[in-house]
Amino acid sequence: MSTMVLMINLTSSSVAFAAPTTFNVVDLGAKGDGRTDSTRAFLRAWESGCASPSSTTIYVPQGRYLLNEVLFTGECKGRVTFKIDGTLVAPSDYRILGTSGKWITFNKVQGVSIYGGILDGQGAGLWACKATERSCPFGAGSLEFTYSSEITITGLTSMNSQIFHIVIHDCKNVKLQQVQVTASGNSPNTDGIHVQGSTDVTITQANIKTGDDCISIGPGTTNLWMENINCGPGHGISLGKAANEQGVQNVTVKTATFSGSQNGVRIKTWARPSTGYVKGSSGSQVAMKFDCSPKTPCSGIVLNNVDLTYGSKSASSSCINADGSAFGLVHPSSCLAA
Numbered sequence: 001m002s003t004m005v006l007m008i009n010l011t012s013s014s015v016a017f018a019a020p021t022t023f024n025v026v027d028l029g030a031k032g033d034g035r036t037d038s039t040r041a042f043l044r045a046w047e048s049g050c051a052s053p054s055s056t057t058i059y060v061p062q063g064r065y066l067l068n069e070v071l072f073t074g075e076c077k078g079r080v081t082f083k084i085d086g087t088l089v090a091p092s093d094y095r096i097l098g099t100s101g102k103w104i105t106f107n108k109v110q111g112v113s114i115y116g117g118i119l120d121g122q123g124a125g126l127w128a129c130k131a132t133e134r135s136c137p138f139g140a141g142s143l144e145f146t147y148s149s150e151i152t153i154t155g156l157t158s159m160n161s162q163i164f165h166i167v168i169h170d171c172k173n174v175k176l177q178q179v180q181v182t183a184s185g186n187s188p189n190t191d192g193i194h195v196q197g198s199t200d201v202t203i204t205q206a207n208i209k210t211g212d213d214c215i216s217i218g219p220g221t222t223n224l225w226m227e228n229i230n231c232g233p234g235h236g237i238s239l240g241k242a243a244n245e246q247g248v249q250n251v252t253v254k255t256a257t258f259s260g261s262q263n264g265v266r267i268k269t270w271a272r273p274s275t276g277y278v279k280g281s282s283g284s285q286v287a288m289k290f291d292c293s294p295k296t297p298c299s300g301i302v303l304n305n306v307d308l309t310y311g312s313k314s315a316s317s318s319c320i321n322a323d324g325s326a327f328g329l330v331h332p333s334s335c336l337a338a
């Protein structure tokens, strides 16, 4: 009996010293059966973790957890880490998320980390709709961080997103490591990772197979580092299509492999007739393109160990209003202005 009293004392003293706390979503009502809606259990775990002043972990054991649209909002008192051994599954009826445009969103959070896990966006139904019908919902991206900072995503797999897989929008200091993206090469709008309006983002050891851009870069992005990227199928690394106010600065691509991708690195910051912008451009040509406007030129682009291959086809490069430097192996050779 005296031993038991001693144990209780130890427990309460460790709480007093604010030991890291773990919230298991299953303890809060989630079911890994692939059918039961676990959204509320995940939100309960988030509310508890976010309110805790010490670092907390939200643990998702093995299993398939059905999640509807879910918004994790800050600001939180301490750091929150998701440790995911299971799979988060979107509703099989694509219309449920497809009209709202969002699935899993983190807004105004600081110091959130995600380790492991699989996101299954179940997007095939929407892709089929878009291929055959006239009116389909636009679709939902799988994971989005907005207005957030100090974010780490490690070893996450995103498969079959309806549209964009991972979006980093208006964030600062974000690390994506060992992220895997898979979707059919025919899936429309399924960009792997989209970065926009964000500063100090690094993407390392990413394996991306998808139907649209492997990585797309939107306006207002600065200090973006991409290293050890495997892309293909997919459309390469691209900068968005619209004419934009904000430029893009200091983008580094180091050690990237593009195989079976439509483009290699393609940066295009303003809309011009496609006939004008790359001679001989066709859907299957592999190219490194930097096409930037005189008003918002692309600057500080660094190319290091970039190798574009597409069977036996030769790759080309073209640069307009783009400067930067190249070193190490860069194939095709760089046309960036110094």
Ligand SMILES: *[C@@H]1O[C@H](CO)[C@@H](O)[C@H](O)[C@H]1NC(C)=O
Pocket: 223, 224, 225, 250, 252
């Ligand atoms: C460019 O970005 C890298 C990180 O990607 C950073 O280390 C470096 O300081 C930045 N350079 C400038 C001039 O801001």
